[in-house]
Amino acid sequence: MMAALAGLLRIEGGHVWLDGKDVTAAGTAERRALGMRHIPEDRMGTGLCLQASIAENLIVAEEDRAPFTSRWGSVRWSAVREHAARLIHDFNIVAPGPTTWAGGLSGGNLQKVVVARELSGNLRCLLLSHPTRGVDIAASEFIYRRLLEARRQGIAILLVSADLDEIFLLSDRIAVMFGGRLVGEFRPDEVSPEILGLSMTGAGSKTEGNP
Numbered sequence: 001m002m003a004a005l006a007g008l009l010r011i012e013g014g015h016v017w018l019d020g021k022d023v024t025a026a027g028t029a030e031r032r033a034l035g036m037r038h039i040p041e042d043r044m045g046t047g048l049c050l051q052a053s054i055a056e057n058l059i060v061a062e063e064d065r066a067p068f069t070s071r072w073g074s075v076r077w078s079a080v081r082e083h084a085a086r087l088i089h090d091f092n093i094v095a096p097g098p099t100t101w102a103g104g105l106s107g108g109n110l111q112k113v114v115v116a117r118e119l120s121g122n123l124r125c126l127l128l129s130h131p132t133r134g135v136d137i138a139a140s141e142f143i144y145r146r147l148l149e150a151r152r153q154g155i156a157i158l159l160v161s162a163d164l165d166e167i168f169l170l171s172d173r174i175a176v177m178f179g180g181r182l183v184g185e186f187r188p189d190e191v192s193p194e195i196l197g198l199s200m201t202g203a204g205s206k207t208e209g210n211p
Contacts (some may be wrong), residue, residue: 050102055081
């Protein structure tokens with residue numbers, strides 16, 4: 001579902017709207033230009049190029065735009081490295097520097113690279129799947145703080161997760177899908193983890209948690 005919303009897969013039914021605009025037929029580049037960002041579940045296979053540097057990964061899909069491209073169309077590597085150094089500092093990415101090979105980073109730092117890239121720039125809507133899966137506690141807490149900050153700034157966030165603690169911490173509204181169908185909708189303050197867990201197995205009804 002998230003890949004389809006991000007424009008990576010063709011949608012066979014329904015529409016995708018972003019800030020009042022129908023972007024169903026739009027490609028990933030157009031959706032990004034409109035402010036849609038995507039943090040995929042598979043950070044190593046989809047979110048990053050492990051054979052590239054941190055700096056290169058931080059400008060994926062942005063490398064042909066100012067300030068990273070000169071008027072003649074060549075990449076301005078000084079601007080790329082400066083941008084990467086700032087994000088490495090701001091997102092507490094543990095690495096020697098912007099030119100460090102991404103494949104040598106820990107799982108937590110790899111995820112921070114993805115989060116840093118997707119939270120920077122023109123962000124209006126964030127799609128993210130299992131953002132802290134396989135990530136250590138310190139990195140998870142850092143990522144949560146940045147996501148909560150984005151939420152406070154009014155960024156629309158659509159989260160897919162199987163971690164109940166994560167869901168309750170980050171969500172304003174919770175929708176449960178099972179077997180490709182919506183089986184429950186809740187607010188965090190009106191549903192217990194037990195009821196939500198049952199709903200995630202398909203056992204809960206759509207009205208549970210909504211007295």
